[in-house]
Amino acid sequence: MQLIYKTELQNFRLSKSTKISKEEVPLKKRVAYMVDVCFSIYPYAKLLALLFATIFLIGFGGLALYAVSESSFTEALWLAWTFVADAGNHADRVGTGPRIVSVSISAGGMLIFAMILGLVSDAISGKVDSLRKGKSEVIERDHVLILGWSEKLGPLLKQLAIANKSIGGGVVVVLAERDKEEMEIDIAKLEFDFMGTSVICRSGSPLILADLKKVSVSKARAIIVLVSHENSDLSDARALRVVLSLTGVKERLRGHVVVEMSDIDNEPLVKLVGGDLIETVVAHDIIGRLMIQCALQPGLAQIWEDILGFENAEFYIKRWPELDGLHFKDVLISFPDAVPCGIKVAAEGGKIAINPDDDYVLKEGDEVLVIAEDDDTYAPVRLPEVHRGLFPKIADPPKYPECILFCGWRRDIDDMIMVLEACLAPGSQLWMFNEVPEKEREKKLAEGGLDVSTLENIELVHHEGNAVIRRHLENLPLEKFDSILILADELLEDSVVQTDSRSLATLLLIRDIQSERLQHKDRNSTSLRFSGFSQSSWIRQMQNASDKSIILSEILDSRTKNLVSVSRISDYVLSNELVSMALAMVAEDKQINRVLEELFAGKGNEMCIKPAEFYLLDQEVLCFYDIMIRGRQRQEIVIGYRTANAECAIINPPQKSEPRKWAMDDVFVVISSGERNA
Structure with missing residues (x-):
């Protein structure tokens, strides 16, 4: 119970x-709730409701008119429609009943008309708002798609605009998680001419497939993924997610994907996910290796800036059937407007051989890698006559121990140390001056894969301090270093202005301290590194504030380079701009990435600066072809030169067959295979 x-x-x-x-x-x-849900879910519910209301008003009004007038039912319905469409039509009605009904129908018609106007206005406003916020679809083809936003976007757009100049301009689409109007305002502030190239901005996330389809991702000829300003691992993880999103696009991508990465250790995972579709450019790795090369070869930064950008000479790969059967030594002097640097060997799956042997014979399918002004500015001609002659065969000078200073801490500093280990002679020293506690440095280096105990050629000397405090810098023997590298410290790398300001302050303090300590020393003394160069060489002019030190500053903002170059107290590596140039080159031709990887790598061929005495006698009259032939006897490719009084080097010089007088103060830019192993 x-x-x-x-x-x-x-x-x-x-x-x-x-x-x-x-x-x-x-x-x-x-x-009311059901009506609200219906209007929210179905976009055309309001229009259908107005349609039903109009039909109801015409039908009910027609019945009322039929009841109070002598008109037929069909005529009454037509009159009701005219009263709804034009409220003034009821003015000639006769009789109280017909007038009341006519006025009521006209009033309902005016209400419906006002609601229709409101809907149309809302639709137009919504469409304009969608266009303003960048939500509309991009209908383009063969465009370059940039995913993400960073300080590199400005230099990247500049390089793409220059690359498209020869075809009258192109289309670049930018998809980023920013407001469209803000992006357009920032792009409008860029201080260069787009030369016919159109830049279209859309707001959205590259991680969402719907947003990727909105920018016609499957029809783009190249896709560039920019790194964010987060931690290197987080930014690379985001790049990986973007690659996964791109591989998830149902329509097959017709273009290749160029992914900027922060850490070289994360590169294999992205390539594993993307496969052959992906080309990676590891920004920090490129700049770190380039800074090492430029520290050991002063003036190389300007040469790389010329070659990587589209403003001067750059790399191109093209097939020339008429050259089949020729030896490479003959191909080398076959282009009056280009400098051949290598061969894309068809028999080896398209492998690019830089600086091949003279006896290599071009076969069917082989392509030629050259440095030229543009892809349509060069073509092979008949072989010119060259004068080999007798010249001094001087071997490269032996390596001597060097003393180098790093100011600042980069997250890839372990890779830079390994490059130095491969380049420097035994007994060299690397002084590391930064704010990272000494006890944590070996731990950080070990986490990066560097075992300090395995270093044979260099000895690490640790000093802790702040590079913008004078008394901390005065504790260092600044007058004894062969090279001083001012790095963009990872603690401030997210702020371009602060990083460059810190680098400039450090540079000025170091030069001032050096000038005080060296004012009574003999300025003609020099480092053993440049024992092969003439006393008046332009390389020595870079040592104007010290008897031996070459200072190299890492600059992030292109506007800062004017302050450094005008002061003429330091060489510089414009890191953001150089990375943007590399991204643009790989976007235009994915094969160029293989070339850059070898020239920046720790093994193989590299760009070098060599003295004139390696190739000629003082005041000897030769054409540039003659010097190129002599360079082949040293297994080198001479790609340009710089005279003693010139402000910059000339890469791929014109009129290569025209003789001129050379001096011992001149230097030559070459691609050499033996520099690292000398």
Whole structure:
């Protein structure tokens, strides 16, 4: 009995609560809720409601007119429609009943017309707002798509605009998680001419497939993924997610994907996911290796800036059937407007051989890698006559121990140390001056894969301090270093302005301290590194504030380079701009990435600066072809030169067959295979 009583009590409470809940939601509110849901879910519900209201008003008004007038039902319906469409038509009605009905129908028609105007206005406003916020679809083809936003976007757009200049301009689409108007304002502030190239901005996330389809991702000829300003691992993880999103596009991508990465250790995972579709450019790795090369070869930064950008000479790969059967030594002098640097060997799966042997014979399918002004500015001609002659065969000078200073800490500093280990002679020293506690440095280096105990050629010397505090810098023997590298410290790398300001302050303090300590020293003394160069060589002019030190600053903002170059107290590596140039080159031709990887790598061929005495006698009259032939005897490709009084080097010089007089103060830019192993 007790159990039955409890069950009945529960049923009574349940029925009572259900009854109360129904009473708490009146029918009026339920109908209003259903209408609201209907209007929210179905976009055309408002139009259908107005259509039904108009039909109801015409039908009900026609019945009323039929009842109060002598008109037929069909005529009454037509009159009701005219009163709805034009409220003034009822003015000639006769009789009280027809006038009341006509005015009522006209009033309802005006209400419906006002609602239609409101809907049309809302639709137009929504469309304009969608266009303003960058939500509309991009209908383009063969465009370059940039995913993400960073300080590199400005230099990247500049290089793409220059690359498209020869075809009258192109289309670049930018998809980023920013407001479209803000992006357009920032792009409008860029201080260069787009030369016919159109830049279209869209707001959205590259991680969402719908946003990728909105920018015609499957029809783009190249896709560039920019790194964000987060931690290197986080930014590379985001790049990986973007690659996964791109591989998830149902329509097959027709273009290749160029992914900027922060850490070289994360590169294999991205390539594993993307496969052959992906080309990676590891920004920090490129700049780190380039800074090492430029520290050991002063002036190389300007040469790389010329070659990587599209403003001067750059790399191109093209097939020339008329050259089949020729030896590479003959191909080398076959282009009056280009400098051949290598061969894309068809028999080896398209492998690019830089600086091949002279006896290599071009076969069917082989392509030629050259440095030229543009892809349509060069073509092979008949072989010119060259004068080999006798010249001094001087071997490269031996390596001497060097002393180098790193100011600042980069997250890839372990890779830079390994490059130095491969380049420097035994007994060299690397002084590391930064704010990272000494006890944490070996731990950070070990996490990066560097075992300090395995270093054979260099010795690490640690000093802790702030590079913008003078008394900390004065504790260092600044007058003894062969090279001083001012790095963009990872603690401030997210702020371009602060990083460059810190680098400039450090540069000025170091030069001032050096000048005070060296004012009584003999300025003609020099480092053993440049024992092969003439006393008046332009390389020595870079040592104007010290008897031996070459200072190299890493600059992030292109506007800062003017302050450094005008002061003429330091060489610089414009890191953001150089990375943007590399991204643009790989976007235009994915094969160029293989070339850059070898020239920046720790093994193989590299760009070098060599003295004139390696190739000629003082005041000897030769054409540039003659020097190129002599360079082949050293297994080098001479790609340009710089005279003693010139402000910059000339890469791929014109009029290569025209003789001129050379001096010992001149230097030559070459691609050499033996520099690292000398």
